[in-house]
Amino acid sequence: MFHPELIERAARARHIGENQSHDPERNLAACPALVLNADYTPLSYYPLSLWPWQTAIKAVFLERVDIVASYDRQVHSPSLDMKIPSVIALRQYVRPSEFPAFTRFNLFLRDRFVCQYCGSPRHLTFDHVIPRRLGGRTTWENVATACAPCNLKKGGRTPKQAHMALQVDPIRPTNWQLQERGKAFPPNYLHDSWRDWLYWDIELEP
16 A cells, blocks of 8 residues: 655655755755646636645545646655656536635735736735725725825825726626636746646747
8 A cells, every 4th residue: 555654755855865966956846736626727827726746646645636747756665656746636626716815915916916096016005995084994895906105195085085096996806807817927937747737818839
């Protein structure tokens, strides 16, 4: 019987030796697995749904995922040599919730990481469109991404009072809408084995 714990222990010992050789190509931490839902779409685009190699291997042995693609790297135990999964798919479909959590990160993602008054991507914070002192609530529909200078300029006034127009009225987004937003922000690194499963808003190579 295969034991993921033994594999992980043996791989960790190899990992220590590899780090001592200072070879970045052999760094196990640089081998995460892209996680797909049972319909072979990513669980998340932004942030990209990635699992550490240890979690991916345990999920394989627990028969919770299928291996779609693998790295050339291997981990070893006394009874097994196994390539590290680079793409895995859940066997059971996970239905995403309809609406995302109301967090600062999700708010910035909804607003494409730019100030909704001037369009600046720098020094971002959030602004209550209807100020709290006038009864404005902290909700999706009343909070917009703003840069610090615009937030300071607007102060405790409404946009109309401050003569500052919003580029887009704030809404409560669905999870689907946020994932569509996320496609516009591909990560700096994409392993070749992931590309067939990701659809980014970038020009395809001829």
